[in-house]
Amino acid sequence: xxxxxxxxxxxxxxxxxxxxxxxxxxxxxxxxxxxxxxxxxxxxxxxxxxxxxxxxxxxxxxxxxxxxxxxxxxxxxxxxxxxxxxxxxxxxxxxxxxxxxxxxxxxxxxxxxxxxxxxxxxxxxxxxxxxxxxxxxxxxxxxxxxxxxxxxxxxxxxxxxxxxxxxxxxxxxxxxxxxxxxxxxxxxxxxxxxxxxxxxxxxxxxxxxxxxxxxxxxxxxxxx
Amino acid sequence: xxxxxxxxxxxxxxxxxxxxxxxxxxxxxxxxxxxxxxxxxxxxxxxxxxxxxxxxxxxxxxxxxxxxxxxxxxxxxxxxxxxxxxxxxxxxxxxxxxxxxxxxxxxxxxxxxxxxxxxxxxxxxxxxxxxxxxxxxxxxxxxxxxxxxxxxxxxxxxxxxxxxxxxxxxxxxxxxxxxxxxxxxxxxxxxxxxxxxxxxxxxxxxxxxxxxxxxxxxxxxxxxxxxxxxxxxxxxxxxxxxxxxxxxxxxxxxxxxxxxx
Numbered sequence: 001x002x003x004x005x006x007x008x009x010x011x012x013x014x015x016x017x018x019x020x021x022x023x024x025x026x027x028x029x030x031x032x033x034x035x036x037x038x039x040x041x042x043x044x045x046x047x048x049x050x051x052x053x054x055x056x057x058x059x060x061x062x063x064x065x066x067x068x069x070x071x072x073x074x075x076x077x078x079x080x081x082x083x084x085x086x087x088x089x090x091x092x093x094x095x096x097x098x099x100x101x102x103x104x105x106x107x108x109x110x111x112x113x114x115x116x117x118x119x120x121x122x123x124x125x126x127x128x129x130x131x132x133x134x135x136x137x138x139x140x141x142x143x144x145x146x147x148x149x150x151x152x153x154x155x156x157x158x159x160x161x162x163x164x165x166x167x168x169x170x171x172x173x174x175x176x177x178x179x180x181x182x183x184x185x186x187x188x189x190x191x192x193x194x195x196x197x198x199x200x201x202x203x204x205x206x207x208x209x210x211x212x213x214x215x216x217x218x219x220x221x222x223x224x
Numbered sequence: 225x226x227x228x229x230x231x232x233x234x235x236x237x238x239x240x241x242x243x244x245x246x247x248x249x250x251x252x253x254x255x256x257x258x259x260x261x262x263x264x265x266x267x268x269x270x271x272x273x274x275x276x277x278x279x280x281x282x283x284x285x286x287x288x289x290x291x292x293x294x295x296x297x298x299x300x301x302x303x304x305x306x307x308x309x310x311x312x313x314x315x316x317x318x319x320x321x322x323x324x325x326x327x328x329x330x331x332x333x334x335x336x337x338x339x340x341x342x343x344x345x346x347x348x349x350x351x352x353x354x355x356x357x358x359x360x361x362x363x364x365x366x367x368x369x370x371x372x373x374x375x376x377x378x379x380x381x382x383x384x385x386x387x388x389x390x391x392x393x394x395x396x397x398x399x400x401x402x403x404x405x406x407x408x409x410x411x412x413x414x415x416x417x418x419x420x421x422x423x424x425x426x427x428x429x430x431x432x433x434x435x436x437x438x439x440x441x442x443x444x445x446x447x448x449x450x451x452x453x454x455x456x457x458x459x460x461x462x463x464x465x466x467x468x469x470x471x472x473x474x475x476x477x478x479x480x481x482x483x484x485x
Contacts, residue, residue, distance in 0.1 A: 078398075081405040089391070089407075167398060169369075169391040179392065182373025 009184035010193055013176070020176030021197060027172060028159040028205070030094045035101025035158065036151070040144075042102060043109025044135060047143075057106060064103035070164050072096050077168040093165035093172075101158045108150045112143030141216075148213040155209060156202050163198075173197060252451040255320055260299050263289040264319040267304035271419060271476040272325040272343070272441075284476040285323045288342050288443075288460075291468060292321070295459040311336065314444050321456065322444035337447055339456045341440035342469065344482050347376045348436055350418050351410040353429040360434070363388040369399045369408040376412035379436045404428055412436060419477040432479065440485075 010017075042061070045053045064072065077092040087095065116139045124134035144151070166175035177194040181187045255261050265285045266273035273283040281302055293300035305313050310324045315335055325345060328338050349368065351357060357366065364385040370377040372392040380390055391408055393399040396417065403411040404425060410433065422430050443460070445453050463469040464485075473481045 077407065078401045078405045081407060086406060167394050169393055169402070175392070178372055178394070182377070 003188065005189060006186060007189050007193070009186045010180060010189055013180045013183070016176045016179060017173070017193070017197070020171065020173035021201065023171060024159070024162055024173040024201065027090075027093055027097060027162045027165065027170070028155070031097030031101055031158055031162070032155050034094075034098040035155075036105055038098060038102030039105025039109050039151075040140070042106030043113055043143075044140075046106060046110040047113030048135070061103045061106050064100055065107070069096065069100050069161055070167065072100060073164060073168060089165070089168045089170040092168060093162070093170045096165075097158055097162060100161070101154065104154045104158075105151060108147045108154060109143065111150075112147035113139055115146060116143055144216065145213070148209075152206055152209040152213065156206055159201065159205060160198060173201075250451060251320055251446065251449045252455055255296065255298060255452070258298075260301050261289070261293045261296055261321070262301045262303060262319040263292075264303045264305040264310050264313045264322045264324055265289055266307070266310075266324045268306065269325060271416065273304075284343055284472055285325060285441075287472045287475070288469075289321070289323050291463055291472070292323075292456065292459050295462075296455070311444065314446060317446075320445075320452070324444075325441045326444050327439045328442055332444070335447070337445045337449070337453055339443035339445060339453065340460050341442055341485070342460050343441040344415060344438075344473070344477070344485055345441050346415050346435045346438045346482075347374075347379070347412065348415060348418075349380075349410050349412045349433045350430050351433050353431050355409065355433070357410065357433040361385060363410070366410055367391060367408040368410045368412055369393060369402040370412045371396050371399045374413075376414075376436055380412055403430075415477065415479070419479060422478040432482070435482070 042057045044050075045057050046061075073092065073096045076087060076096050077089065080087065120138055121134055124138040125131075129137070162172055163174035165172055166178060169175070171179075173194060177190050181190040184190070265281055266283070267275055267281055269283075271283055273281055273285045276282040281304060286302065289302065290300055303313060303319050305319075305322070305324055307324070310322050310326065311332065313319050314322045322336075323342070325343065326332070326338075327345065332338075349357060349363070357363060360380075360383050363380075364387045367389040368380065368384075369391050370380060370393070372394060377390070377392060380388075384390060391402060393402060396413070399411060399413065400417075400421060402408045404427075411430075415432065418430055418432070443456055445456060460469070464481075470481050473479065
């Protein structure tokens with residue numbers, strides 16, 4: 001028997017879905033901005049082997065990249081209260097996303113920094129620029145341009161991964177979908193709509209990031 | 225179907241019907257004559273019924289069955305059943321009573337009679353001993369954990385005041401963790417779950433604050449057995465009065481019987 005589609009049961013929950021989209025975007029925005037900051041700092045430390053922070057960053061990257069995001073999230077939300085640190089679901093979710101994205105982008109940025117030709121740095125130093133100036137003006141912009149497509153992919157992955165935050169009662173898009181599904185029992189339709197929304201979000205986000213990348217790095221971004 | 229087979233089948237059906245009719249003549253008299261009370265009990269639903277370390281059935285329902293057998297002055301024969309086959313076991317006369325955390329609903333009332341309630345079974349809001357939350361209105365400004373899509377979620381979402389924060393979690397374990405890690409102040413769940421939690425975790429108290437949906441357990445008895453029904457009702461009533469039922473509740477649900485009970 002053919003399945004009878006019925007999307008009318010979802011329309012009445014459009015406010016919940018809209019709120020979910022807004023919250024997913026907000027989580028992604030906060031996670032991206034601070035995650036990239038962590039990644040740039042970490043990538044610089046790792047790329048230029050600034051001891052002893054280099055080893056510390058290595059430990060952080062290995063720890064985060066080799067544990068599931070869900071476990072990290074549960075650790076922050078359910079685990080930390082045992083030490084007296086109570087974070088609400090939004091702070092916990094944003095923190096987990098920042099920590100997670102930071103670890104991955106550290107490695108991505110490191111790759112970009114290490115791919116800088118030695119001659120460019122030497123040229124900068126020979127023009128009496130400080131190490132910091134060389135990093136900021138000579139190394140970082142082309143390094144980010146080189147790895148920008150990889151960064152964009154990672155940001156989209158983290159945006160999609162934010163769906164996991166529904167597990168700690170953060171009311172983002174997947175939470176909205178599960179909520180609706182538990183009310184109208186139209187799981188198929190609900191998750192079709194949700195998947196399409198995620199797809200649109202990902203396409204728009206990637207487009208925006210590509211444009212931002214071209215501006216930020218002041219040159220043509222490597223085409224993926 | 226050929227005529228001979230049809231005759232055999234109808235003859236067999238007639239025998240079965242007349243036999244069960246005879247068996248149901250007066251179940252109370254039959255029980256006393258046989259000296260055995262046959263009771264269907266759960267074996268997979270703690271704390272109402274489960275298999276103990278000595279491989280014997282144990283639980284709230286088993287204790288109630290034993291109490292009734294003592295009251296009637298007969299031996300007890302337990303039959304383990306599942307929630308799917310507990311009613312057929314009774315209607316086909318394989319047992320005299322079903323004491324298997326059976327709730328009342330119109331479909332079941334068509335095929336069997338119910339005694340007075342013998343065990344509390346409800347969804348409620350639970351919280352630490354100090355919190356005074358006597359009713360739904362008192363949830364204002366409080367955070368409550370529920371499992372998404374559960375009866376508690378659906379009911380509370382309808383009646384809770386706007387300033388109450390209902391946090392919905394994916395499964396029962398997350399809901400429970402949210403309470404014990406202090407991420408929420410209260411938790412809405414079933415009394416059976418709360419009883420198990422109380423036994424497991426003694427660091428943080430968990431007391432019933434108020435009931436959301438009440439669906440107590442009844443003893444199932446075959447239709448047209450007024451003597452047996454009256455006798456079972458009298459036994460349960462006297463056990464309530466004597467405090468014996470309360471002792472069973474304390475033993476298996478870790479909480480006294482509710483006041484309304």
